[in-house]
Structures are given as C-alpha cells and as structure tokens.
Amino acid sequence: MRRALNIKNKLSFIDGNISKPTDSFDPLFTPWEYCNDMIIDWIQHSIGFEHRLTIAHADIATNVWTDLRERFSIQNAPRIFQLTKAISSLVQNADSVSVYYNTLKSYWDELEIYEPMPLCTCGSVKTLTDYNHRTKVMQFLMRLLRLYSGSGSSI
Structure with missing residues (x-):
C-alpha cells in the first residue's frame, strides 16, 4: 500500500x-x-x-x-505459530518445484514481517542472515520429492 x-x-x-x-x-x-x-x-x-x-x-x-x-504491527504469536507450523509441514506433493518454492517463500516473507532481522551496522547481522538463509535452504530441500533428492547434495 x-x-x-x-x-x-x-x-x-x-x-x-x-x-x-x-x-x-x-x-x-x-x-x-x-x-x-x-x-x-x-x-x-x-x-x-x-x-x-x-x-x-x-x-x-x-x-x-x-x-x-x-x-x-503487534507481535502476533498465534500467526507466527501458524506460519511456523505451515513451513514445517509443507511438502512438494504434486506441485511443481516453482509452486512449492513460491508457497514456502510466501510463508517466509510473512514470518519476516512478524520477526524481522535486527538492524545492525557492526557486521554481526551478516552471520545471522547467512544462518537464516541456510535454514531456509534446508527447509526447502527436506520436503522436495524424492525425484529431486539427489539435487540437494549439489546445491
């Protein structure tokens, strides 16, 4: 808006x-x-x-x-819980990789609204950002169809 x-x-x-x-x-x-x-x-x-x-x-x-x-803008614990649960239970199923990723990304993006990364100029936030990125990659790869399971080791 x-x-x-x-x-x-x-x-x-x-x-x-x-x-x-x-x-x-x-x-x-x-x-x-x-x-x-x-x-x-x-x-x-x-x-x-x-x-x-x-x-x-x-x-x-x-x-x-x-x-x-x-x-x-108030922290919404029930919604954070719902999003975290949706992320942990989401699987690719019959969706294309693109649809699966977009669904997962929409959850991540909404969760980021409720739990934003801290603002910092000291450089420490890069470590946190890298950790957050790795966690998202793992969440994505864990629920891909077995057809793509070999791809995870090369990413």
Whole structure:
C-alpha cells in the first residue's frame, strides 16, 4: 500500500506531512479533502472485509493508517505459530518445484514481517542472515520429492 501511495504521490497524506488545512476558505482545503477521501477509499478496498467496518467512519487518512499500523504491527504469536507450523509441514506433493518454492517463500516473507532481522551496522547481522538463509535452504530441500533428492547434495 505504501508503494502504491508513493507512486501516486500521496504518501505524505498518511505519514502526516500534509495536514488538513484549518480554514475551509483555504484554496487547498477542497483538494485536500478530495485526496484524503480517495486515500481512505483505497485503504478500505485494500483490507479484508472484516476490518473495513472499523474504519468506515474515519475522516483523516493519517489516523486510519496509524490505527492499522498499530493494530497489525503487534507481535502476533498465534500467526507466527501458524506460519511456523505451515513451513514445517509443507511438502512438494504434486506441485511443481516453482509452486512449492513460491508457497514456502510466501510463508517466509510473512514470518519476516512478524520477526524481522535486527538492524545492525557492526557486521554481526551478516552471520545471522547467512544462518537464516541456510535454514531456509534446508527447509526447502527436506520436503522436495524424492525425484529431486539427489539435487540437494549439489546445491
């Protein structure tokens, strides 16, 4: 969503850099309301139906964005558990290697949202990143069809 808003030059509406004009006679008041309503509408159509009701009466895009960010950035232990379990039980079965990998990668990517790598400039994070990468390679290889099991030793 941030990328779409940035492309449309509307990111400043959700990060608070463009605030609502205080005077309704301000020439920017009407264009601001138009853009703000458009962004709220985009957000409403980008989230699940069950969450739309919570922002149905919102009037400022910044407030909607802040509310959603706070609501969904909280560590979600049940979802982390579900993702970890899905990763550990996923097998290739009849899927192509590409479909199998893409499914696994989507789990990894979502898990990364909940458990991001730490920011560090000391160089230690490279060791952690390398370990994380090796773990993902092993997860991928362990559940490939036996047809590809010989490939694991050459990767």
